[in-house]
Amino acid sequence: MRTVEELQRILQRIDGRGYKAYQELEGAYRFPTWELFIDHVQPDPFAPPSRMRARVPQTVAGFPEELFSERVRRIALEDYLARRVRSAAEHIFRGHRGSGSSGLFLVDAGGQEVLERTAVRITAHWVELRFQLGLPAAGRTVLGRQAEEALCRKLPLLVRQSLLWESTPAEECRRFVQCVENQEFIRRQLRSRGLVAFVADGSILPRRSGISQLPLPNAIPFRSPESLRVTFTLPHPIVHSGSITTSLSGMGIPEGVTLIVGGGYHGKSTLLRALERGVYPHIPGDGREYVVTREDAVKIRAEDGRRVEHVDLSPFIGTLPYGQSTQQFCTENASGSTSQAANILEALEAGSRLLLMDEDTSATNFMVRDARMQALVAKEHEPITPFVDRVRELFERFQVSTILVMGGCGDYLDVADTVILMQDYHAYDATERARQVAAAFPTGRRVESPAPFEQLVPRVLLPESIDPSRGRREFSVEAKSAELLLIGTTPIELWAVEQLVDTSQARAIGYALCVLGERYADGQTPLPELLDQLEQLLDTGGLEALSPFARYGHHPGNLARPRRYEIAAALNRLRTLRMRQRRP
Numbered sequence: 001m002r003t004v005e006e007l008q009r010i011l012q013r014i015d016g017r018g019y020k021a022y023q024e025l026e027g028a029y030r031f032p033t034w035e036l037f038i039d040h041v042q043p044d045p046f047a048p049p050s051r052m053r054a055r056v057p058q059t060v061a062g063f064p065e066e067l068f069s070e071r072v073r074r075i076a077l078e079d080y081l082a083r084r085v086r087s088a089a090e091h092i093f094r095g096h097r098g099s100g101s102s103g104l105f106l107v108d109a110g111g112q113e114v115l116e117r118t119a120v121r122i123t124a125h126w127v128e129l130r131f132q133l134g135l136p137a138a139g140r141t142v143l144g145r146q147a148e149e150a151l152c153r154k155l156p157l158l159v160r161q162s163l164l165w166e167s168t169p170a171e172e173c174r175r176f177v178q179c180v181e182n183q184e185f186i187r188r189q190l191r192s193r194g195l196v197a198f199v200a201d202g203s204i205l206p207r208r209s210g211i212s213q214l215p216l217p218n219a220i221p222f223r224s225p226e227s228l229r230v231t232f233t234l235p236h237p238i239v240h241s242g243s244i245t246t247s248l249s250g251m252g253i254p255e256g257v258t259l260i261v262g263g264g265y266h267g268k269s270t271l272l273r274a275l276e277r278g279v280y281p282h283i284p285g286d287g288r289e290y291v292v293t294r295e296d297a298v299k300i301r302a303e304d305g306r307r308v309e310h311v312d313l314s315p316f317i318g319t320l321p322y323g324q325s326t327q328q329f330c331t332e333n334a335s336g337s338t339s340q341a342a343n344i345l346e347a348l349e350a351g352s353r354l355l356l357m358d359e360d361t362s363a364t365n366f367m368v369r370d371a372r373m374q375a376l377v378a379k380e381h382e383p384i385t386p387f388v389d390r391v392r393e394l395f396e397r398f399q400v401s402t403i404l405v406m407g408g409c410g411d412y413l414d415v416a417d418t419v420i421l422m423q424d425y426h427a428y429d430a431t432e433r434a435r436q437v438a439a440a441f442p443t444g445r446r447v448e449s450p451a452p453f454e455q456l457v458p459r460v461l462l463p464e465s466i467d468p469s470r471g472r473r474e475f476s477v478e479a480k481s482a483e484l485l486l487i488g489t490t491p492i493e494l495w496a497v498e499q500l501v502d503t504s505q506a507r508a509i510g511y512a513l514c515v516l517g518e519r520y521a522d523g524q525t526p527l528p529e530l531l532d533q534l535e536q537l538l539d540t541g542g543l544e545a546l547s548p549f550a551r552y553g554h555h556p557g558n559l560a561r562p563r564r565y566e567i568a569a570a571l572n573r574l575r576t577l578r579m580r581q582r583r584p
């Protein structure tokens with residue numbers, strides 16, 4: 001391990017030379033109280049900034065063990081520290097100058113959700129920050145003095161300000177960790193209480209705009225209808241309407257079929273979107289930190305144009321024109337209804353038992369066929385079994401619950417267990433009233449389910465599906481955003497995978513798919529078991545286990561943990577995917 005003085009000497013020596021001279025920096029450096037690892041030096045000033053790690057031993061950092069002793073707490077603390085680093089760096093590394101990414105400091109800290117990520121790692125022995133720093137240049141000439149300033153003065157300051165317990169605001173930090181732990185506590189209790197989701201009184205659901213996840217100022221806080229109110233006793237106290245308490249009340253959404261009804265612009269979709277994101281914990285102050293949804297909830301929508309690979313669509317879509325069977329349905333260009341059906345069947349295959357749907361993003365003909373259409377178009381000419389005729393069966397035979405926003409079609413009143421009415425952004429329990437209405441105004445439609453929904457047909461993944469090579473490079477995975485991932489030369493469109501919330505999750509999915517293709521896909525094992533294996537790898541080896549860089553114990557790249565449902569969703573949208581059904 002080299003010393004700081006050696007680092008300084010190198011930088012003075014290569015000052016003014018070509019950018020390649022920076023390569024000499026790769027290696028480890030001992031600072032007085034911590035260590036710097038320069039894992040990968042960017043080849044030129046316009047490439048992504050160099051990957052480095054700063055490791056502080058716990059004898060110096062001194063974080064109390066109780067803040068990271070359990071998995072949930074550790075993930076929360078790591079997430080919190082990454083945010084601290086980001087805000088400290090905004091000041092310390094402000095006003096960087098030079099060509100390309102010169103002097104630019106990057107840490108992959110999160111947004112409103114708290115996710116397991118690789119940016120900070122904390123163990124009983126050390127805290128490690130994984131970051132990127134643009135090595136300064138003028139044109140392509142090394143700026144040694146600026147590099148020295150960044151590495152030997154700014155970086156140690158950043159470490160002191162954000163990676164030591166003594167400089168951490170203890171109260172804020174504890175509250176953050178405890179808030180996340182409270183949320184996970186509620187999530188663990190949902191099943192035993194027969195609930196699929198919880199929305200705390202006082203929650204702020206709407207966001208500032210269509211492109212912001214920040215809370216809307218002056219929004220009307222959520223309040224549960226009396227009849228749906230449940231109370232949780234939390235492990236850690238919270239401040240709630242001015243007093244300190246461990247008891248938190250709010251709306252419990254029971255298992256079964258739940259409708260969210262109400263007039264246009266009354267807050268229906270806003271509630272559903274909060275539930276979609278409620279599968280992840282949120283940061284204190286988000287407004288949705290106590291909106292908690294069961295971890296297996298999957299948002300379903302129509303997505304015309306997507307590819308579908310050997311999915312048995314027959315529970316929803318029967319024989320197509322000219323006798324085409326849908327038992328092994330493949331298409332390069334699905335319609336609204338077939339894409340929505342495929343999305344449901346794939347979510348169930350991946351293990352979801354809770355579907356979230358919004359009329360705004362559903363195919364009308366998939367949702368319902370009313371009495372008049374039944375009279376006009378004979379059943380034998382309509383391949384679709386509408387969702388309204390399957391939704392109860394899904395619950396009664398497979399324990400699959402559904403939460404559905406439906407303001408426009410009353411035919412669903414017959415099949416609902418719970419009806420939540422949104423009016424002026426307030427929630428009311430309209431279950432009784434909906435029953436009366438359903439009895440008073442029969443729809444006159446016939447139930448159309450030609451045959452019962454059979455077991456799902458297992459699909460196996462063929463290993464040739466995933467090819468990460470690109471030109472001369474053997475391995476190329478690039479997440480452009482949370483909506484677009486590139487594996488090799490193949491783009492995967494993820495805009496309709498709405499619960500994928502972070503670009504770093506998309507990146508992790510890219511690596512995960514490569515691991516699936518390379519290590520696990522054997523043309524035998526059904527997809528759900530492959531997902532189990534992958535999750536086990538992540539549980540035991542951490543996200544680093546996915547990374548092509550971490551093999552050398554290096555900066556693992558910027559990764560955040562995706563759920564199995566989003567991994568499966570990305571796989572299913574891969575245009576080179578090859579699957580085979582294994583009918584029992």
Ligand code: ADP
Binds near residue numbers: 218
């Ligand atoms: P719907 O789906 O019922 O048509 P939305 O959920 O899309 O309605 O909400 C319509 C508008 O109302 C959105 O701009 C949303 O941000 C805003 N909104 C939703 N809930 C609240 C609230 N509690 N307080 C203030 N504004 C809200």
Ligand code: MG
Binds near residue numbers: 268269270360
């Ligand atoms: Mg809406």
